[in-house]
Amino acid sequence: MSPDFMRHAIALALENVRSGSGGPFAALIVKEGRIIAEGANRVTRTNDPTAHAEVVAIREACRVLADFQLTGCDLYTTCEPCPMCLGAIYWARPARTFYAATAADAADAGFDDAFIHDELKIAPAVRRIPMTQLLREDSLVIFSAWRQQENKTPY
Numbered sequence: 001m002s003p004d005f006m007r008h009a010i011a012l013a014l015e016n017v018r019s020g021s022g023g024p025f026a027a028l029i030v031k032e033g034r035i036i037a038e039g040a041n042r043v044t045r046t047n048d049p050t051a052h053a054e055v056v057a058i059r060e061a062c063r064v065l066a067d068f069q070l071t072g073c074d075l076y077t078t079c080e081p082c083p084m085c086l087g088a089i090y091w092a093r094p095a096r097t098f099y100a101a102t103a104a105d106a107a108d109a110g111f112d113d114a115f116i117h118d119e120l121k122i123a124p125a126v127r128r129i130p131m132t133q134l135l136r137e138d139s140l141v142i143f144s145a146w147r148q149q150e151n152k153t154p155y
Contacts, residue, residue: 005030005076006100009038013053013078016040024109025053027077029061029070029094036073037061053077054085058092068155070094079106082113083120091155 005028012026023041030036039056043049054077062068073094079101081089089097103113115128124131146152 001074001096001098002030002033005035005074006078006098008035009076009078010100012038012040021045022051023111025078027053027057027075029057029073029075031061031065031070031073036064050084052082052085054081055088058088062092068092074098079103079111083116 009026009028012028013024016022016026017024021040022043022045025041027039028035028037037057037060039053039058039060041053042051042056045051054075057075057077058070061070061073065073070092075089075092075094075097077085077097077099080099080103081097082103106112107114119127124133
């Protein structure tokens, strides 16, 4: 754990805001004491709602490492991760995650993701964006094929 890495992430986020490039968020991936990837929020700049700082940094770190997992890495992010980023972090499997501001701090600035946390507790059909299951039985062939695949890379 290094406060210097978090200070660096905070500086990146501040620059992102001041330059008009995106929202007030940034993230770093650190391995063996050195930064291997950085990411700043690019949602509005790229018209990509998934371009949160953590996701941008994870994508770059995985590219640099040529691996889909961040084994032995630490993630430093300027804010407590939203549900999407939290999912990405768990899939990437870094050793640790450090955050600065809280979700409540982000909500005070207009970035409130509490409704998404709430939506996860609701049955899919009654969510704000209704989700309807379709052709489940037909889709099971996909998982059967995966289980039978001999040269797969489990993750």
